[in-house]
Amino acid sequence: MYIYNFLIIGFISKSLKTLGLFLLCWITLLCFFSFIATGSSAQDLQQTTISITKPEGKNVQINCHVSSPDFINTLIHWYQKKGNEAPKRVAYISSTFFLENRNDEGKFSVAKDLSKSVCILTVSKITPQDSATYYCAIWDAHSYYHKVFGSGTKLVVSGKLCVVCVFSPPANSEILQKKLENQTTYVCLIEKFYPEVIRVTWTDDEKEVTDNVVKGDAWQSAKGDDDYSIASWLTVPAENKDKKYYCKYEHEEQQASLSTQGMFHLLKMDFDLLL
Known part of the structure; x- marks a missing residue:
């Protein structure tokens, strides 16, 4: 009986030690991947134009500057977000561009300006249904489980062109x-x-x-x-x-x-x- 209890205690002790090492390794991995997901990336996206207002029927180009050491081969995605709806991918490009939905052929196209490291989404013959915020995105340089998004450019399809912002009250009182x-x-x-x-x-x-x-x-x-x-x-x-x-x-x-x-x-x- 004594030997049996001793073996049981030894087994439990060894199991707890193994479990502790497993948990320690798991926590370390979680911390590592959390650091990768939240850390700074060598790739950076800039959408400097926050909105574009155009009347129906026009073509619109939305730019995304990509800081990447291998811009020519970087896979860049474009997402469309309307109101409270979830964003949906409309197109993506590496060396050539692809549409997410074949029905959008002629509506969306994507190109890269290699001299400026700029990715350009063109929305053709815009209609009110194209009014949305468009985001460029790339996979994080450190992880294929984390995407980096640009700040977004809102497309407003309207008959009214943007009015120059006027400050009021008059001069020197803004x-x-x-x-x-x-x-x-x-x-x-x-x-x-x-x-x-x-x-x-x-x-x-x-x-x-x-x-x-x-x-x-x-x-x-x-x-x-x-x-x-x-x-x-x-x-x-x-x-x-x-x-x-x-x-x-x-x-x-x-x-x-x-x-x-x-x-x-x-x-x-x-x-x-x-x-």
């Missing part, structure tokens, strides 16, 4: 300021633009500022027009009141940068409702 005892809040107000897709960022003289930044949702004109407006807030500590910050926006092909310095003596309005 950034509003409110001082409190221990902090200052800047409000960057951008009005009357179409479509609603816009990218707003805050920077100082060196880099993008992301701490204590709030970006509101775009709202439509109360008159029922297609114009949109948006506001973004930046709050900084009182000791940074003399530091220069910039509100930058990108809309269609237009970019602008507004400074927080040198304009407040012209400001005579109360904007508490915006805060």
Whole structure:
């Protein structure tokens, strides 16, 4: 009986040790693959145009810059996403391009500009059904289980061409300021633009500022027009009141940068409702 118990205890001890080593190896592998999936990649995708607005019947080209040491052989995918629907692949290219659906022949085509490392998706004779956000994607350089996506370009098919973004109130009053005892809040107000897709960022003289930044949702004109407006807030500590910050926006092909310095003596309005 004693020998039997001894053997049982020995077996359990050995089994637990083996199980512990197995779990340790498994956890190590999980950590390794998590690092691969979330780590930085040698390949990078940039879709600098955030939206394109064209009337029905036109052809549209959507660009994706691919930083890859082997661009010519890199497999690049293009996805279409509509509203709350799941994205679906429409085409892909390595040395030649392929359609996901044969019914889309003549609608989508893909090419590579080798001199600029740019992949180009062409959507031909656009209709309202083509309105969507289009994303380029590649497999991560370290793992075939993880895809890297571009930021997306929204295609708006409309009879109304993009209106140049107009800031209101008039000149030198685009950034509003409110001082409190221990902090200052800047409000960057951008009005009357179409479509609603816009990218707003805050920077100082060196880099993008992301701490204590709030970006509101775009709202439509109360008159029922297609114009949109948006506001973004930046709050900084009182000791940074003399530091220069910039509100930058990108809309269609237009970019602008507004400074927080040198304009407040012209400001005579109360904007508490915006805060």
